[in-house]
Amino acid sequence: MQNSEDIELLHQIKAGDQKAFETCFNKHWHLLYSLAGRILKSDDDAKDVVQLVYISLWGRREQLEISGSLQRYLLQAVRFQSFKRLQEILKSPEHLDRVEEQFLPVLNSIWDKLHESDLFNEISTQLETLPPRTREMFLMSRRQQLSIAEIALRMGVSEKTVRNQLHIALKTLRHHIAVAIIMAEMVC
Numbered sequence: 001m002q003n004s005e006d007i008e009l010l011h012q013i014k015a016g017d018q019k020a021f022e023t024c025f026n027k028h029w030h031l032l033y034s035l036a037g038r039i040l041k042s043d044d045d046a047k048d049v050v051q052l053v054y055i056s057l058w059g060r061r062e063q064l065e066i067s068g069s070l071q072r073y074l075l076q077a078v079r080f081q082s083f084k085r086l087q088e089i090l091k092s093p094e095h096l097d098r099v100e101e102q103f104l105p106v107l108n109s110i111w112d113k114l115h116e117s118d119l120f121n122e123i124s125t126q127l128e129t130l131p132p133r134t135r136e137m138f139l140m141s142r143r144q145q146l147s148i149a150e151i152a153l154r155m156g157v158s159e160k161t162v163r164n165q166l167h168i169a170l171k172t173l174r175h176h177i178a179v180a181i182i183m184a185e186m187v188c
Contacts, residue, residue, distance in 0.1 A: 009027075009070065010064065010070060013058075013064070021054075031075070032078045033046050036049040036082045040085060049082050126172060126173050129172065130168070130172060134169050137169070138166060138170075140155075
């Protein structure tokens with residue numbers, strides 16, 4: 001249920017009132033930014049996501065039909081855009097170091113909590129579909145928390161090979177890892 005202030009703010013935004021839009025932005029910015037930051041572990045990505053949500057809100061202002069709380073609507077939009085951005089990050093080989101540093105530790109910290117769940121079983125099943133060396137490299141990075149350089153040294157391959165194999169593993173597991181990170185937000 002929306003409060004009367006939000007109803008009036010939405011009405012003004014729909015009418016193209018930039019001052020009302022600015023008020024909405026200032027009122028909800030910090031909360032939305034904090035949520036995106038917790039999910040994405042990056043100030044820049046969090047800012048981008050929140051700005052994207054507000055750009056979309058302004059662009060669709062005339063068609064907006066928000067029946068619940070404006071804040072809840074904005075939080076949902078930020079959550080959706082954050083997970084969409086997270087999937088882009090997990091897919092992208094140029095973000096592999098960031099994934100290794102920021103997201104795999106989160107996965108490691110909740111791994112035990114998820115052990116008995118269907119999600120853990122699904123990730124394990126997906127791991128089995130990986131080529132043996134790729135799976136071994138991924139597990140070394142996750143279970144033993146070894147760096148790319150350490151894995152390369154232990155396996156007698158180049159760091160580029162390890163990066164490529166981890167990218168393959170992450171590409172295969174990206175959906176399941178994203179779900180695990182979402183679960184971490186709920187559990188932690």
